[in-house]
Amino acid sequence: MVKLLSVDEIENLSIEEIWKLYAEYVNPAQVEILSKFSWGRDRFERAEGMYLYTTDGRQIMDFTGGIGVLDHGHNHPRILAARKAYQDKKRMEIHKVIFSPYLAALCHNIAQLLPGDLNKSFFPNSGAEAVEGALKLAYKASFKSADDKRDYILFSDIAFHGKLIGTGTISGKPQKHFDFPRMENTDWFEYGNLESVKKKVAELRRADGSSNVYAIIIEPFHASTATPCSAEFLYGLRELCDNEGIGLIFDEVYSGWGKTGSLFYFMRHEGLLPDVVTMSKSFGGGKSSISAYTARDGIFERAYGPTDSALIHTSTYNGFGEECATALEAIQIIVDEDHPAKARALGEIIVPKLEELMAKYPKQIKERRGAGAFNSIILNSPFKAAEGFLKSVPIGMIKDKTSFLNKMTTAAVVEEMYREHNILAHILDNRDVVMLGVCPSLIAEREHVEHFIASLDKVLEKGLAKVVSGFAARTFKNMIV
Ligand SMILES: Cc1ncc(COP(=O)(O)O)c(C=O)c1O
Incomplete structure (x- = not known):
């Protein structure tokens, strides 16, 4: 008789039993990596608002913002109620051959909130799928005739658009990473540099002088490095795309x-419109795995307007009922509670406090970046302290020693924040830069920020050399050869 685990049974699994399941059935290396950190050795049982709760009764302040997913905090009561009401009423999920009022209302509401004629939405389940959907749409819309099709996508050198074959291809310069076959006909420009985009568009011109680029994709605010594009760059990009007939995609996943x-x-810039915008993360209210791409009427009509093209981009789970109902409530909360204003107010608390810390620890904090409630600091690695240790680490695991040291410094601080102060913080790692994220959920209050900053202050006061070497000794003691 096959023995299957039930949800009830797994309630009482210890962390060691969960590691064992991961090692045997999920991914052994994940256990190797995560169990090195204190949070990978804790068993979490529930989460509410700003807090995670462990089975041994500890309350951990979650300051990660859930990698962008948790603007509403954990288990927002209105999100839970919306999902429960949907289930209690036994609403339907599948809508392929019948019309879904939830999907229709969600498309309607997004159109009301976005500027211009960004009116047509499609709902996949991940950010990467939304990006791929947007690219397909831009490609199809660029067709002049069956034998006049454009070939190229341009993306930025620091881009992150996801980990599928297509989105992985257009995530950062090719020489940097991506150990997979790459999609053809893609090229990169320098993030925020209009001349670099123009140069690439010109290089890719066809013999008759027409453009061979069908899409330019950019993150107007590049989250994984907390870097914004300037207004001039974004308006310039819009003008270039208009002149060349190129679809402009803003990735705001x-x-x-x-x-x-x-x-x-992009909405902080008056009159600026992409042809397609992608979104995900807190769109699902922290409960629903839903993403979207939203297109302007004209480009949508050219791509999928004709009835023979109307259904060529679909997926099994797109626009599932409960996911849409959840997103409807998530957006309603964003509007009711004015999330952009909350983010600005949080930024006004966070930024001066980070600047105070920078003035106090000029050698330890190199830089601060961010916008609104999405901020980060870059730490200086106490290189000397780690150098000796580094020589003794098996060489295979370190591809780039500088990046490894930066990562280790940030990881050591995050570990210390967790161990000593019960705070889970976020490491933002883009290959080009490693940052300590200061990007809480938008339900965070002044007291949460103050607790985070005071704890970070204590960790920095200890000295990075001490924090990093302590972390290295604890973490890698069994690996030193
Ligand atoms: C800007 C951007 N685009 C796309 C993605 C991919 O989203 P997903 O991981 O849901 O595929 C991410 C993920 O963090 C992202 O930050």
């Missing part, structure tokens, strides 16, 4: 829905 201080980052 991370930056969307308020956390940078405007509903979408």
Whole structure:
């Protein structure tokens, strides 16, 4: 008789039993990596608002913002109620051959909140799928005729658009990473540099002088490095795309829905419109795995307007009922509670406090970046302290020693914040830069920020050399050869 585990049974599994399941059935290396950190050795049982609760009764302040997913905090009561009501009423999920009022209302509401004629939405389940959907739409819309099709996508050198074959291809310069076959006909420009985009568009011109680029994709606020594009760059990009007939895609999967201080980052710039915008993360209210791409009427009509093209981009789970109902409530909360204003107010608390810390620890904090409630600091690695240790680490695991040291410094601080202060913080790692995220859920209050800053102050006061070497000794003691 096959023995299957039930949800009830797993309630009481110890962390060691969960590691064992991961090692045997999920991914052994994940256990190797995560169990090195204190949070990987704790068993979590529930989460509410700003807090996670462990089975041994500890309360941990979650200051990660859930990698962008948790603007509403954990288990927002209105989100839970919306899902419960949906279930209690036995509403339907599948809508392929019948019309879904939830999906229709969600498309309607997004159109009301976005500027211009950004009116047509499609709902996949991940950010990467939203990006791929947007690219397909831009490609199809660029067709002049069956034998006049454009070939190229341009993306930025620091981009992160996801980990599928397509989105992985257009995430950062090719020489940096991505150990997989790459999609053809993509090229990169320098983030925020209009001349670099123009140069690439010119290089890719066809013999008759027409453009061979069908889409340019950019994150107007680049979350994983907390870097914004300038207004001049974004308006310039819009003009270039208009002149060349190129579809302009803004990827706001991370930056969307308020956390940078405007509903979408691009909306702080009067009159600026992409042809397609992608979104996800807090769109699902922290409960629903839903993403979206929203297109302007004209480009949508050219791509999927004809009835023979109407259904060529779909997926099994797109626009599932309960996911849409959850997103409807998530957006309603964003509007009712004015998330962009909350993000700006949080930023006004966070930024001066980070600046005070920078003035106090000029050698330890190199830089601060961010917008609204989405901020980060870059720490200086206490290189000397780690150098000796580094030589003794098996060489295979370190591809880039500088990046490894930066990562280790940030990881050591985050570990110390957790161990000593019961705070879970976020490491933002983009390969180009490693940062300590200061990007809480938008339900955070002044007291949460003050607790975070006071704890970070204590960790820095200890000295990074001490914090990093302590972390290295504890973490890698069994690996030193
Ligand atoms: C800007 C951006 N685009 C796309 C993605 C991919 O989203 P997902 O991980 O849901 O596929 C991410 C993920 O963090 C992102 O930050």
